[in-house]
Amino acid sequence: MLFKAFSPQDARRILNKIEFHYTPKHASWLNMVEIEIGNMNKQCLDLRIASTEELKADLAAWEWRRNTKGSGIN
Numbered sequence: 138m139l140f141k142a143f144s145p146q147d148a149r150r151i152l153n154k155i156e157f158h159y160t161p162k163h164a165s166w167l168n169m170v171e172i173e174i175g176n177m178n179k180q181c182l183d184l185r186i187a188s189t190e191e192l193k194a195d196l197a198a199w200e201w202r203r204n205t206k207g208s209g210i211n
Contacts, residue, residue: 169210176203 139148181199186192 172210 139151142148143151177196177199181195184195186195
């Protein structure tokens with residue numbers, strides 16, 4: 138597509154700046170992030186939180202507990 142939109146020199150220059158990363162079609166890192174955010178919502182954010190400071194403290198405590206337990210995603 139680059140070679141259709143740009144001159145060959147410009148297309149090559151742009152292509153050399155692009156770094157491609159393999160992302161699996163199933164169970165990608167994005168799926169894991171969505172699962173973890175869902176866990177956080179159920180375990181931490183299902184309460185009424187009065188202030189930004191309280192929210193930050195609650196999230197930090199939740200994160201510390203998850204990390205201490207070594208919680209993971211299957």
